[in-house]
Amino acid sequence: KNEVEQSPQNLTAQEGEFITINCSYSVGISALHWLQQHPGGGIVSLFMLSSGKKKHGRLIATINIQEKHSSLHITASHPRDSAVYICAVLSHVSNDMRFGAGTRLTVKP
Amino acid sequence: NAGVTQTPKFQVLKTGQSMTLQCAQDMNHEYMSWYRQDPGMGLRLIHYSVGAGITDQGEVPNGYNVSRSTTEDFPLRLLSAAPSQTSVYFCASSRWTGRDTDTQYFGPGTRLTVL
Numbered sequence: 573k574n575e576v577e578q579s580p581q582n583l584t585a586q587e588g589e590f591i592t593i594n595c596s597y598s599v600g601i602s603a604l605h606w607l608q609q610h611p612g613g614g615i616v617s618l619f620m621l622s623s624g625k626k627k628h629g630r631l632i633a634t635i636n637i638q639e640k641h642s643s644l645h646i647t648a649s650h651p652r653d654s655a656v657y658i659c660a661v662l663s664h665v666s667n668d669m670r671f672g673a674g675t676r677l678t679v680k681p
Numbered sequence: 682n683a684g685v686t687q688t689p690k691f692q693v694l695k696t697g698q699s700m701t702l703q704c705a706q707d708m709n710h711e712y713m714s715w716y717r718q719d720p721g722m723g724l725r726l727i728h729y730s731v732g733a734g735i736t737d738q739g740e741v742p743n744g745y746n747v748s749r750s751t752t753e754d755f756p757l758r759l760l761s762a763a764p765s766q767t768s769v770y771f772c773a774s775s776r777w778t779g780r781d782t783d784t785q786y787f788g789p790g791t792r793l794t795v796l
Contacts, residue, residue: 673723
């Protein structure tokens, strides 16, 4: 079983829909990161969380440390949101990053 | 600021050849790391460093060496290339608080093919 599990693996939505991507992890962490990778391959950091909730534009990320779970929400989704979204955690024991397999989001106009 | 730079962008090697992938950042970040990304798989950590002179192994370190003689540079050396090392390699950097990292900045990637 992977230490970082994401769901769903693939997600197709219509423009304007509310999107939720989930991440569960089984190791003790110092921080959790949400990353975005567009089809061109570049990787961009969206959020770094150690507790609570963060919001940036139409993106919201939450984390529940006790339940070892995080969610990434996209409100009013747009075709330009189509990308792979990756959850990554920093182990507080070994200081190394562990990654989920990613969620491929396609938003149709 | 140039951010995180990686060279080369593309490389083709023959089995057994050695080479160094370069990574540099100009943000004075302490934490630097190398990842590989294979089709259908997530990113996997190869090696990482929390500061000059300090390196550690990640999930898939075999066949790779790193060193961190300066804060800015974190080269990845392939000792004897194998077809299994065909992949896209990403370097990343971030601030390091001593306990956790800040926002991760990724380089554009190096696409390596080993024949």
